[in-house]
Amino acid sequence: MFKAVLIEKDDTGYRAGVTEVDEAALPEGDVTVRVDYSTLNYKDGLAITGKSPVVRKFPMVPGIDLAGTVEASAHAGIVPGDRVVLNGWGVGEVHWGGLAQRARLKGEWLVPLPATFTSRQAMAIGTAGYTAMLCVMALERHGVTPGQGEVLVTGANGGVGSVAVALLAKLGYTVVASTGRPQEADYLKALGAATIIDRAELATPGKPLAKERWAGVVDTVGSHTLANACASTRYRGTVAACGLAQGMDLPASVAPFILRGVTLAGVDSVMAPRAERLEAWRRLAQDLDVGKLELMTHEIGLGEAVATAAALLEGKVRGRVVVDVNR
Ligand code: NDP
Numbered sequence: 001m002f003k004a005v006l007i008e009k010d011d012t013g014y015r016a017g018v019t020e021v022d023e024a025a026l027p028e029g030d031v032t033v034r035v036d037y038s039t040l041n042y043k044d045g046l047a048i049t050g051k052s053p054v055v056r057k058f059p060m061v062p063g064i065d066l067a068g069t070v071e072a073s074a075h076a077g078i079v080p081g082d083r084v085v086l087n088g089w090g091v092g093e094v095h096w097g098g099l100a101q102r103a104r105l106k107g108e109w110l111v112p113l114p115a116t117f118t119s120r121q122a123m124a125i126g127t128a129g130y131t132a133m134l135c136v137m138a139l140e141r142h143g144v145t146p147g148q149g150e151v152l153v154t155g156a157n158g159g160v161g162s163v164a165v166a167l168l169a170k171l172g173y174t175v176v177a178s179t180g181r182p183q184e185a186d187y188l189k190a191l192g193a194a195t196i197i198d199r200a201e202l203a204t205p206g207k208p209l210a211k212e213r214w215a216g217v218v219d220t221v222g223s224h225t226l227a228n229a230c231a232s233t234r235y236r237g238t239v240a241a242c243g244l245a246q247g248m249d250l251p252a253s254v255a256p257f258i259l260r261g262v263t264l265a266g267v268d269s270v271m272a273p274r275a276e277r278l279e280a281w282r283r284l285a286q287d288l289d290v291g292k293l294e295l296m297t298h299e300i301g302l303g304e305a306v307a308t309a310a311a312l313l314e315g316k317v318r319g320r321v322v323v324d325v326n327r
Helices: 042-049 119-141 159-170 182-191 223-231 255-259 274-287 290-295 302-313
Strands: 002-010 013-021 031-040 065-073 083-087 102-105 150-154 174-179 195-198 214-219 233-241 263-266 297-301 320-324
Touching (some): 002 042, 013 302, 031 083, 031 119, 031 302, 065 102, 065 119, 119 214, 119 263, 119 320, 159 290, 182 195, 182 290
Parallel strands (some): 214 233
Antiparallel strands (some): 031 065, 065 083
């Protein structure tokens, strides 16, 4: 038996709680992992609360990411004792996930944990941090370099936003952090933000084109914020879009794209190819200051995951939440 958060949906409703699960109930897979840590990402919040139909199979163990040690493997190249990390692939949505002491997974989904990170640090990064790295890599791929001007990060106090601020600052970019929580300005400056702006400046309908300001943007928010970010991106700048914290809509015009050659680069972490994952984790090991990582992280036990999921969706959680599944 092992402990897990289990989401159930039936005639009596949608509920999530910690329960004891029989190992025999684990889903199919060729690798069994003893989980050390998981995390709470925005999507886990949606899954646990049922606010959005993220979970497509019941009962479901949520947790879109995990770090742990291989216990048993029938997968070539993976052996017991290997330290691994997993992000996405529908885990925690259609396949039992990381908010549990055990997981059974496909070996091809697993990435070796970079030697520089502990399991806890890997999950302090989590899918949010790995996505932030993918966003930075998208900006780089499209030619955004430090020295071109300010780079905007929206939803800066969130998990993706916090890691994006820290990464971009370490790489030498001048980071402007947009937030609805100006009281966290000191925290954002400690992560490396040069300037803090109120997210209200970007949150309402704006003009198709605004004054050129951003050399690049990492947007975790979507909706009017993303539209306004595109409208104020400089000639040939790039906007990496990964999130929808404000909304799934994009009430924009084509003006920034056809008049300023702005690139809107979509970022998906769930099905990203293996080579890109390996590169993102390599870059995180190289470019993320672990001191800053500790600053943005707080730890909870498995039993606190359900309550914290609701707080996360209400925008009350700062930075990253690491879940010790063994307490
Ligand atoms: P968090 O909940 O940690 O952060 C979201 C942040 O967005 C909040 O902290 C808040 O920042 C801001 N925010 C919340 N509500 C609003 C609102 N109504 N208007 C404007 N800003 C708002 O989530 P994550 O960092 O884990 O994820 C961020 C987004 O990225 C989510 O939409 C998530 O689904 C998406 N995502 C996408 C991935 C992909 O593969 N494409 C992978 C991972 C995440 P502040 O308080 O600073 O304003």
